[in-house]
Every structure is written in C-alpha cells, then in structure tokens.
Amino acid sequence: MNSYKDILDKKEDFYSLAITYYYNIDQEYIDHIxxxxxxxxxxxxxxxxIPTPCIEIKLQxxxxxxxEGISSYYLYVNEKKEFIDEFLH
Structure with missing residues (x-):
C-alpha cells in the first residue's frame, strides 16, 4: 500500500480520479449537481x-x-489507482 506521504503528495490526482468516475454515473442524476x-x-x-486494503476517496x-450537500460519492481504488468499487449515498 502507498505510504501516507505518497497519498498526500498525490491527493489532487486521487480527487480528480474520483470526479472522473463520478461523471460516468447516470447523466440524469448528474444534472441536479x-x-x-x-x-x-x-x-x-x-x-x-470492500476488498482491503484500499484507498477510499469521498466527494460531497x-x-x-x-x-447544499445532498449526497456523497465514494470511490475505492487499489494502490495502483485501479477501480475496486464505488458507492453513491
């Protein structure tokens, strides 16, 4: 698993990855955001x-x-930033 420092140094990349995955969701839902x-x-x-260990990225x-905040999107990836799962709550 990546070190804490590696994750901190690349946190914007992780958030961008989660946003990219989020935009692959049903367009009708996205239109309200x-x-x-x-x-x-x-x-x-x-x-x-969720298979572990992994990295959880949360977007509001x-x-x-x-x-106002209406829901949260969670993306789960492995250390190579490969998709594991996602959850829209």
Whole structure:
C-alpha cells in the first residue's frame, strides 16, 4: 500500500480520479449537481464488503438549486489507482 506521504503528495490526482468516475454515473442524476466538493481520502484496512486494503476517496455533491450537500460519492481504488468499487449515498 502507498505510504501516507505518497497519498498526500498525490491527493489532487486521487480527487480528480474520483470526479472522473463520478461523471460516468447516470447523466440524469448528474444534472441536479452544481458542485462537487472533495471531502476526504482514507486508507481502508478492514471492511465488511470492500476488498482491503484500499484507498477510499469521498466527494460531497451539492444540489444545483439549493447549493447544499445532498449526497456523497465514494470511490475505492487499489494502490495502483485501479477501480475496486464505488458507492453513491
């Protein structure tokens, strides 16, 4: 697994990767979003249904009309930034 420093040095790359994956979701849902806010990057060591270890990238999605957080998008990748899973909540 990448060191903490490697992840910190490349955090903008991780957020960009998550945004790219998010835009592959159903366009109808995306049309209601006005802003995507990077929230966190975490190392996942143990998880019930996600293969671990992996990196979790969280984005907060803001509604177009109210401009408030309405949901979150999570992207899970391995140390090579390869897709593992995603979750829209």
């Amino acid at each position: 006005s802003r995507i806010v990077p929230k966190s990057i975490s190392l996942l060591i143990d998880h019930e249904f 999605l803001h509604h177009k009309e109210e401009n």
